[in-house]
Amino acid sequence: MANFRLPSIPLLLSIAYFCASSICTPIDSVAGPHTVDDTSDLLRRQDGIFSVLGIAGLGDSTIYPRLEIRDLEKNHPDQWNIFLLGLQRFQAISQDDKLSYFQIAGIHGRPFVPWDGVKGDDYYWSRYSGYCTHDSNIFPTWHRPFLALFEEVLYLNCRETVSALPNGELKERYLKALPSLRLPYWDWAAIPPEEEGTLPASVQAEFVNVTMPNGTVTITNPLHSYKFHPLPDWVSEGEERWKEFPSTVRGPTTADKNAQSNNTKAAQALQENRSSMQARVYNLLAMQHSYLNMSTKLIPGDSMESIHGTIHDGIGQDGSMTWLFYSAFDPSFWLHHCNVDRLLAMWQALNPDEWVENFTTPSPTFYSPANFNVNGSTALKPFHKDDSGNFWTSDSIRDHTIFGYTYPDLLDLPSNSTRSFLNARGVSTSLIARVNALYGPNASPLQSPELRDPKLLARGIATTGAPHFAGKRQYSLEITVREFRDAGSLSVYAFFGSPKGDVEGWVRDKGFVGTASFLGASKKASQRAHSVIPLTPALEAKARSGDLATLGEEDVAEYLRNVLRWRVVQVSCGFSPQGSRGWDNRTDGVQQQNVDLTDCETEKAPGLEVAVTWQEIEPALSMDEFPKTAGEVKDLLCADGNKRGHFK
């Protein structure tokens, strides 16, 4: 506790409140092992306002980095053990408690009930939506206090877990490891450590080993799934299987209570899409300098929201993560969104003058009606900032360190006052170099400090998924849909050459380029949503192999007209309770999973538009630079082609 600083007065008040009324047991005053029920009892007495203060609100306001999950597991074993044990304890808290895993996750979507006494503003929409903000420029910022709340309560559970251990060497070690423990993030875009896949093994395993005073103990892995206790009687929305699934699932094997997760399928989709995601993250961090464009899928081009949706769908595979209303119950949600928050923090550091401005959010939430005007001072409900009932806003969480965390990427950057480390826009060139090392064309695997051969940079050879812009051109497959009314997802798969077989094998097709997924949470079906699959890295590879004559527009247009193919997959309502999990191959090229067409509207890929756009790019000349866009985005090929799947 060497870095302990006195918290501010409001923090102290909040801590005092918390200690008086909740699970704040001094770590060393343990009379005997605490059971989960003891804590549930204490939690149940939490009936005032809960101020979300993050771990900074728990007595030690030191800022510690949230670590990449594989870094936490490999290099911080004591923290890893505490994290797993604390998460297990958190998940076991009674679902009646406000600070239970169930109720906190339940803020996002189902069960559509008030949390912390924050009622819906609009009677009608409160019955159809959770608090989560999508289709909005406050999508990235709303999730920041949401994660801080989760992290704070997770930490309390970790602390309880450690305090319940018998005195001894292990407890001493865990007590030392605890203060700097933060929620880990899962970097699904960077090249994974050698011999590991994109979806960490620790998130897939059903059981996991932890170190306890009496040795190694195997526990049910709390990162694998959340087991409902009890299973709520979810309201039906044409999706009877949610009433059956006893836990969260990924790629559910059946539609009944026997459903198992198919993590292998999820891992494969994420693995095969990783280089596409790397290019998308790189382009967003390096070349998107407008907050509005970065934040929401309602603006043409790629966005944090669209990128994040593809990961939801990738790990969900029509399971919990694919369906926004159920997604936050899956433990992977927290690791995924922690990474989204990290990318936001990095983007902010790269664009310090850009932030939330006025915007009209078309989609209603639990607390806001359709066409709701938002700005930086809009309350991010239901996250109270203090005991007087004030809420956090995008402006008040602009500096994430207020919650007591930061990210490794933002640590130890040379001081901003050292001018030689700043570029013309006042941004740290060290941070740019870090982004290049993680996501650029010569990126290295996570946890390996060496850059890949820098000579390749000069020769314009991408060794990974990121574009090199050797041809000074950026090519993108831009996809627009009119958002659909139901939950579920709509995905577009892009290929060079027609894919063989059915959707199950598509990500392994040799011509597979990438997937873009839209999550359908919206109840208002009129707005258009946008996403992007980068084509530049694949085209650069084709130019190197000689299949493509040059990277100029004319050659690329002709080449893409010949080889580019797309397929649309809709995961939507009408899942029959015991139904088969077959694919309905419709004649218009749209594959629908488990869709009962008699129950749904038949127009299932509404307003789909596919276009290839291009833009001139000035490539980066060193690792301290980003490529720059030059001139407008121009159309190369266009199709309203959901009926065809190609441009010809």
Ligand SMILES: [Cu+2]
């Ligand atoms: Cu999400």
